[in-house]
Amino acid sequence: MNSFSSSRLRINRDHAGCSLCIVLVDNADQLEEAKGIVHAWSAGQQKSIVVIFDTCLCKAALVWELLFQGASYVYDFENTPFLNKVIEEQIGRWQTVESLLQTSFVRENLLGESQAWKSTIREMIEVAAFSQSSVLIIGESGTGKEMLSKLVHHFDTRKNKGELVLLDCSAIAPELSGSEFFGHEKGAFTGAHNVREGAFSLADQGTLFLDEIGELPARLQSELLRVIQEGMYKPVGGNYWKKTNFRLVGATNRTLHEEVSAGHFRLDLFYRLSTWVCKVPCLAERQEDIPLLVERFLHRFFGRADIPRIDESVMEYLIDRQYRGNVRELQQVVQRIANRHVGSGPITLSDIPSLDRPECRQSQANYSTYSGYERAIQNILDQGCNLDDIKKLTSQIAIDLAIKSENGSINKAAERLGITTRAIQYNKQK
Numbered sequence: 001m002n003s004f005s006s007s008r009l010r011i012n013r014d015h016a017g018c019s020l021c022i023v024l025v026d027n028a029d030q031l032e033e034a035k036g037i038v039h040a041w042s043a044g045q046q047k048s049i050v051v052i053f054d055t056c057l058c059k060a061a062l063v064w065e066l067l068f069q070g071a072s073y074v075y076d077f078e079n080t081p082f083l084n085k086v087i088e089e090q091i092g093r094w095q096t097v098e099s100l101l102q103t104s105f106v107r108e109n110l111l112g113e114s115q116a117w118k119s120t121i122r123e124m125i126e127v128a129a130f131s132q133s134s135v136l137i138i139g140e141s142g143t144g145k146e147m148l149s150k151l152v153h154h155f156d157t158r159k160n161k162g163e164l165v166l167l168d169c170s171a172i173a174p175e176l177s178g179s180e181f182f183g184h185e186k187g188a189f190t191g192a193h194n195v196r197e198g199a200f201s202l203a204d205q206g207t208l209f210l211d212e213i214g215e216l217p218a219r220l221q222s223e224l225l226r227v228i229q230e231g232m233y234k235p236v237g238g239n240y241w242k243k244t245n246f247r248l249v250g251a252t253n254r255t256l257h258e259e260v261s262a263g264h265f266r267l268d269l270f271y272r273l274s275t276w277v278c279k280v281p282c283l284a285e286r287q288e289d290i291p292l293l294v295e296r297f298l299h300r301f302f303g304r305a306d307i308p309r310i311d312e313s314v315m316e317y318l319i320d321r322q323y324r325g326n327v328r329e330l331q332q333v334v335q336r337i338a339n340r341h342v343g344s345g346p347i348t349l350s351d352i353p354s355l356d357r358p359e360c361r362q363s364q365a366n367y368s369t370y371s372g373y374e375r376a377i378q379n380i381l382d383q384g385c386n387l388d389d390i391k392k393l394t395s396q397i398a399i400d401l402a403i404k405s406e407n408g409s410i411n412k413a414a415e416r417l418g419i420t421t422r423a424i425q426y427n428k429q430k
């Protein structure tokens, strides 16, 4: 029996850090307000559940719209048996996720308070603790994909959970690839002096994490697929089939869709793997996490609690800097700064090693040239020149400058500009 009354539009509840809004809708006039409420709650990363009392209203188009506005769930009151129990169970799940988010495993290994990072962690905790699904983690290098695979294994609730086995597919020697996965029997091939357990055996009842899964050779892709589907494998040189059952977590910084389209990755393996796809935000998408990460890394590198104060200008530099290697690169930059710092005073700009300094003089020169360039273009625009004139004039100036800096050699100037000597001569004649 459902025991909601439809007299109110909204009930706000706060359960151990999980605030939730339940929106009760019993007539069409309340719909616009309901959409506004769920939209506002989802903007604040809060959960909302909409219960619709009038079944006639509960059409797919409306449900889609409410979900699109950010509702976590939409229920048809009449057609959802024991709705209050369903909602309690849903709230229980969210509370579990929130409490796992506060555990030392997450707080010590997966730092970050930004919304982008927190919602990634919440999603991964939910997959780990409430499903046995395979997971595909995609994201740039150094964003924390391997750490997230550890989280999936850590929060896996299987009884008698097995091991987490990590394999980097880009580092598997082709001649040993069979052994890495299947293991081998003694004497299976020259050099196989002992029995060796492979990843399928070691990961039984646990998690197999395949880093850089996009690099898995075609032969191993088919074999992996067969093992996932059948749960059986035969060690190299063995006569008996063995059983295995693991959760597969793959990580890649490639676009696997494109690898599938290009015929480099099997579509059926892609489907098997991507039951859940998690996109990890790059550091640029969560810049607000940088001060927290910097502080943690400084504690680690100084190896003590009382780390030197970090000058505001250094923090500004660290926040604004580009990190192609994401958190890993930030960690390395902080380590270099910590290595250079001496004494107990604050960490200042001078502690940034020359390798990491912005090329001040160069960038200032570029800036002034660029702004001079802008002024010059503005002048000729003001004189009534069109884009074609500007392009011609720019080419002419570039050619003159190149010839001048190559001491009059047209051949060398052409080489420098990446054009033919004829093109220079033609331009000069014109």
Ligand SMILES: Nc1ncnc2c1ncn2[C@@H]1O[C@H](COP(=O)(O)OP(=O)(O)OP(=O)(O)O)[C@@H](O)[C@H]1O
Residues within 6 Å of the ligand: 108, 109, 110, 111, 112, 139, 140, 141, 142, 143, 144, 145, 146, 147, 148, 211, 251, 253, 327, 328, 331
């Ligand atoms: N949120 C985080 N908090 C603390 N350390 C982190 C965080 N994210 C990543 N790191 C650290 O950054 C480094 C790189 O992380 P990880 O190896 O998980 O990245 P990755 O995405 O798997 O990299 P790659 O694609 O190169 O394999 C590790 O030393 C890890 O501990």
